[in-house]
Amino acid sequence: MGKTILTVDDSLSIRQAVTLTLAAAGYSVLEANAGCAALDLCRANSIHAILTDLNMPEMDGVELIGRLRALPNHTFTPIIMLTTESNPEHKARGKAAGATGWIVKPFKPDQLLAVVKRVCPP
């Protein structure tokens, strides 16, 4: 059984693009369309890495990272922000909240896979 990656984005097509890319490489992918759903999935499943959007309604990506880091089994889980934002202030907020890395959309599938493999080898 491959490692499990959680992708969090309110855009179905983005979640689909991530799943297409990672599933082909042997990862198991779970999807959440919002921060709350992501937290529920993290409590109920063994998640090895998380990719999250920044701009989401109700709970943005930075807040989600903060809450994830408060969970005992996700203190060191790799969390990568996958967003259209590249503003340094956003990045600083993400880093302070506990993000492991930052990818600016659009991403190339091989690029995404390389990043995930680096933080979460299959």
Add this chain to the structure above:
Amino acid sequence: MDAPSTLPNDLRAVAGSLRAGRDAILNLGRQTEAEFVSLGTALGQIMKLIGEMVETCDRQRRLVTGQDESQALVFSYQLFKKFADLANAGLERGEIWRDLGRVGEELSRLSDQEEGLSSVVSSCRMLKVAFREEAATLPEAEKVVFIDLAARMESVYENLGNLVRVQFANLAEAGTSLREVNRHMAMVQEASRAGVGAARVQIEANLKSLDKALEPAISLCGQISDELGRAHAQASNVIVSLQYQDIVRQKVEHVGASIDGVLASIDPPVSDAAGGISVDNGSALHQWARVQSEQLRVARGEIEHAGGEIVGTLWSLSEICNRLLTMGKEVQRIGTDGLMDSRAAASFEFRFQELHRDVAVGMNSAVEEVRTDVLSKIGGIVDELSAEVVRLVEGLRVVAINGRIQSARIAGGGVLTQLAAMTTSQSQEARRISEGLLDGVRIVIGKVEELQAILDDFVTMSANEETALSEEAKAAGRYLEEMRMEVENGFGGLEQSLSRVRTRTAELVGTLKFPVYVASSFEMVEEALEAMVQATAAFGTTEVDPVEMGALLGDLRKSYTMEGERALHDELVTGTERMPPPIDAELPVSVGQDGARGPEEDLGDNVEFF
């Protein structure tokens, strides 16, 4: 003319149109998402097929190039070499036929004894005459002794002369038979050697021809791998373009929020007949509408560009599939034809087995002929001769003894003693000849028995080798047939997968409708904005609050500027090295400017690890 102090009432109608346009644009986000999700699902299927094709192609390439040593192409070379080596070894062992020549030499030595025996017979005949002649000179009482001795001698040798002639003639005939066998075996050997040589040459030529025939297939396999890589890259490019939908959605949400903001400022004055919007607000509205209109046209262009990119990429994928189809069919044809020829070449192993068997059968019949025909004949000849010679020896010994006894009694005893001594000498000569004959026969029998033992080994080994060769030949034939079917089915499967990819991409191109949604949705907003521009033209563009205008324009710029996203998209799709897109066009951001650790070079400029 002074500028009007309040907004006209037809602005209410414009607000309605603007509202409708906003709803259309927000709906656009949902419609494009559904379509892109469908595109993404189809793309997933396509990428899965491409992955399977890559595996198939790799397997076929290993098969055709013989890189997997368990496969028959390499195996066949080794097998055919083994056949040839075994056949040659068999032929070498078959050289035992030359030992038959040595049997022939021994037979010649036996034949040499004929002269000796004939000489003994002649001598005995002369002794008989001598006895008779001596008897004629003697008185009657002594004459009888000599005549009796002469008669005894005659009785001993009288049949031997004929027997010697006949039996040594038979011996010569046996020698001739042996030479015939030798000659026949030499011909069998030569024919087998020539057959093995010819078969080996033919097989080597077939294998070289197969190698040459498969060269273009191997080259094509490499090209197919490259094309599959390109197909995978194209499919990946579509995934990049799919992400445009999310960017578009965010943009239109900004647009919607911006329009909501403007509507909020327009509605109260329009609904309140007593109030009105100030000149400043009217000017701001005018400016806002002009900017919106312009930026909207840019945004629509960018979104249509994204659609065009997707369509173009999918058509490229379809063209790649066409090329792959042609190449795959060609590899299939070359591979299966070449392997069919190779299978025909494999039938030569049976030729080797036939040759092997021919030599074994030939040797068997030769030695059998020597044993039953030549050897038994020789045995019979020598037995009869030996018996007669033994009789001669004994007979002459008795004559000699009698002669010596009688010589003491008679007056002509001196002559009789001489004749007796000569008779003894002939007896000894005859014994020597007899022993020579028997020795010779023993040697011949021993040699033939040696040959028989060697032949038995040869036949046993040949039978074992034949079985082993047969099994290996069958295995080689099975491998070659499996290879041929693997190539035929493998590339047949590739053809099916390619057809499915081609059909699916054509379907996708036909069903991509989001550029239409974009055009119709944006048109509604554009018309509303144009109406607002017209409606607020009377307020002009002067005396606008620069702070408020700057805020509005800044917000709009965030909504519509897609140049950065397009640049990054193009960079990812074409591999052009460029900087990541800024959200704020006036403040380009370069990685590392804020002091953060830059991204790994090999992962792209849009990636950063903390």
